[in-house]
Amino acid sequence: MAAVFPNVSSLPAGNYEVLRFGPQSSEDATRTGFPISLFSSVSNVTDVKVKEKALLESFDSLRPLYPEPIMQLSCSYKYYSASIEMERLNSIQGELKDFHNQNFDSQLNKIIDRVEYSLKLLSSRDRPSPSITRTRPVLTRNSLKVLEEWYECHLDHPYPTASQVEWLAQVSSLNTEQVKKWFGNKRSRSKNTRSLTEIAKVKRRQRLLKRH
DNA sequence: CCAAATGATTGAAA
DNA sequence: TTTCAATCATTTGG
Numbered sequence: 001m002a003a004v005f006p007n008v009s010s011l012p013a014g015n016y017e018v019l020r021f022g023p024q025s026s027e028d029a030t031r032t033g034f035p036i037s038l039f040s041s042v043s044n045v046t047d048v049k050v051k052e053k054a055l056l057e058s059f060d061s062l063r064p065l066y067p068e069p070i071m072q073l074s075c076s077y078k079y080y081s082a083s084i085e086m087e088r089l090n091s092i093q094g095e096l097k098d099f100h101n102q103n104f105d106s107q108l109n110k111i112i113d114r115v116e117y118s119l120k121l122l123s124s125r126d127r128p129s130p131s132i133t134r135t136r137p138v139l140t141r142n143s144l145k146v147l148e149e150w151y152e153c154h155l156d157h158p159y160p161t162a163s164q165v166e167w168l169a170q171v172s173s174l175n176t177e178q179v180k181k182w183f184g185n186k187r188s189r190s191k192n193t194r195s196l197t198e199i200a201k202v203k204r205r206q207r208l209l210k211r212h
Numbered sequence: 213c214c215a216a217a218t219g220a221t222t223g224a225a226a
Numbered sequence: 227t228t229t230c231a232a233t234c235a236t237t238t239g240g
Contacts, residue, residue, distance in 0.1 A: 061220090136219050136236045159229090180228095181220065188230060189218085196226055196229065203228090 048105045051112050052081070057175045058119055064135050069122055073115055080111050139174065139182070146172040147182050158187055159199060161206060 055077070063070045088104045091097070139147075150168060151158050160168060160183060169176045187193045194202075 134220090134235070138237065139219080178219080182218095184229070185219070188232095193230065199229070200226085 048108050055112050057177060060175055066122055073118060077115050081108055084108050143172040143174050151186055
């Protein structure tokens with residue numbers, strides 16, 4: 001399998017160090033490069049794009065807490081994913097195309113897992129250095145306008161669906177976590193919440209409607 | 213300054 | 227899992 005991706009396996013070794021933070025663990029047998037498993041199998045990739053998006057949002061939310069490590073991690077990630085996409089581009093011809101695509105997705109997937117692992121270590125690490133003070137973003141007037149408007153129009157059931165959250169995030173240029181938090185706080189503070197069973201009922205109905 | 217507002221976090225419930 | 231309520235911590239208006 002490794003032979004299929006000669007260029008990826010010959011990526012410079014030095015930078016891999018930044019993928020590791022926090023205590024050493026048994027997993028660090030792979031210290032000088034990608035985990036060996038990177039080349040060993042083709043796992044079922046659910047949806048790399050979704051995973052990548054979640055990862056980028058993790059970067060956003062952790063950046064205020066750990067500016068430098070996040071910078072390094074996101075730069076590394078961009079570098080590796082760009083390398084993989086280059087490889088993908090170079091191999092788009094031929095009947096092995098699907099096979100290759102799957103493998104590139106699989107590599108990307110594993111890199112994302114690796115970076116997520118680093119983020120986990122980073123978060124569980126002892127307090128960030130005291131010089132780093134947490135900040136609370138102040139949402140812009142425009143962002144708030146979008147959210148308020150949606151809320152006002154759905155006072156009877158202020159629970160945006162996943163796709164509505166996506167849309168709201170786009171339009172308000174926030175990330176989906178921020179949108180969800182805002183609605184959680186908004187409902188709670190304006191005492192406009194529903195019982196969990198009622199919420200579940202509505203969701204079931206929405207799922208059924210979607211199917212037709 | 214201080215108190216209110218508000219985004220983020222947490223832990224429990226279902 | 228998602229949501230809520232309580233709580234924390236930062237920002238802001240007075």
